[in-house]
Amino acid sequence: MTRSHSGEAIVLASNNAGKVREIERLLAECHVHIRPQGEYGIPEAEETGLTFVENAILKARNAARHSGLPAIADDSGLEVDALCGAPGIYSARYAGPGATDEANLRKLLADLKDVPEAERTARFQCVLVYLRHAEDPTPLICQGTWEGSILSEPRGTSGFGYDPIFLVPSLDRSSAELDPDTKNRLSHRGQALRRLQEQLSA
Ligand SMILES: O=P(O)(O)OP(=O)(O)OP(=O)(O)OC[C@H]1O[C@@H](n2cnc3c(O)ncnc32)[C@H](O)[C@@H]1O
Numbered sequence: 101m102t103r104s105h106s107g108e109a110i111v112l113a114s115n116n117a118g119k120v121r122e123i124e125r126l127l128a129e130c131h132v133h134i135r136p137q138g139e140y141g142i143p144e145a146e147e148t149g150l151t152f153v154e155n156a157i158l159k160a161r162n163a164a165r166h167s168g169l170p171a172i173a174d175d176s177g178l179e180v181d182a183l184c185g186a187p188g189i190y191s192a193r194y195a196g197p198g199a200t201d202e203a204n205l206r207k208l209l210a211d212l213k214d215v216p217e218a219e220r221t222a223r224f225q226c227v228l229v230y231l232r233h234a235e236d237p238t239p240l241i242c243q244g245t246w247e248g249s250i251l252s253e254p255r256g257t258s259g260f261g262y263d264p265i266f267l268v269p270s271l272d273r274s275s276a277e278l279d280p281d282t283k284n285r286l287s288h289r290g291q292a293l294r295r296l297q298e299q300l301s302a
């Protein structure tokens with residue numbers, strides 16, 4: 101039992117199956133009981149913020165309001181230096197509203213087709229927000245950043261989203277060539293979630 105979290109279920113305010121898998125795996129080790137918002141039939145929040153943190157708060161608040169439970173949301177994305185930080189907060193809709201992961205990834209490769217390897221640096225950002233209830237005025241906010249660069253062709257089949265084109269320089273592998281535990285150990289999401297766990301048990 102902790103001061104900030106009483107042990108009841110927490111709603112995970114995400115409809116992204118890849119994120120849900122990663123977060124469930126990381127939280128399975130501590131005794132935090134999370135349930136994806138899909139189980140509650142919660143409608144998707146509109147991501148109208150201009151920052152990851154604003155969008156994460158909007159998603160967590162929406163899930164907490166509809167469920168009456170505490171909520172965790174993840175807003176994340178890929179920042180590419182040669183594109184001045186795009187797609188950033190628009191990563192999920194880079195190729196248009198409702199775009200698939202494949203369409204987003206192909207658009208990014210096309211936009212970078214003339215950019216040489218040394219200038220393809222990029223990073224994943226993840227902001228996690230925990231709200232005790234929908235009107236919680238002091239959300240817990242944790243961030244993680246994962247540095248890498250953009251490959252010119254997809255590699256690997258694990259993960260989701262932009263993983264097949266995100267090169268992890270220290271391993272010379274794409275993020276989609278990592279097993280789930282290795283990705284969670286290194287990733288933006290893994291870093292943010294470990295920080296959140298510390299705060300939840302403080
Ligand atoms: O908002 P929810 O319902 O959580 O799901 P979403 O997929 O819309 O999530 P975001 O709005 O946070 O957008 C994140 C985008 O960044 C991509 N992304 C985030 N983390 C990633 C990771 O670990 N690997 C690959 N792509 C990632 C992901 O594919 C999305 O296109």
Ligand SMILES: [Mg+2]
Nearest residue numbers: 116147175192
């Ligand atoms: Mg989204």
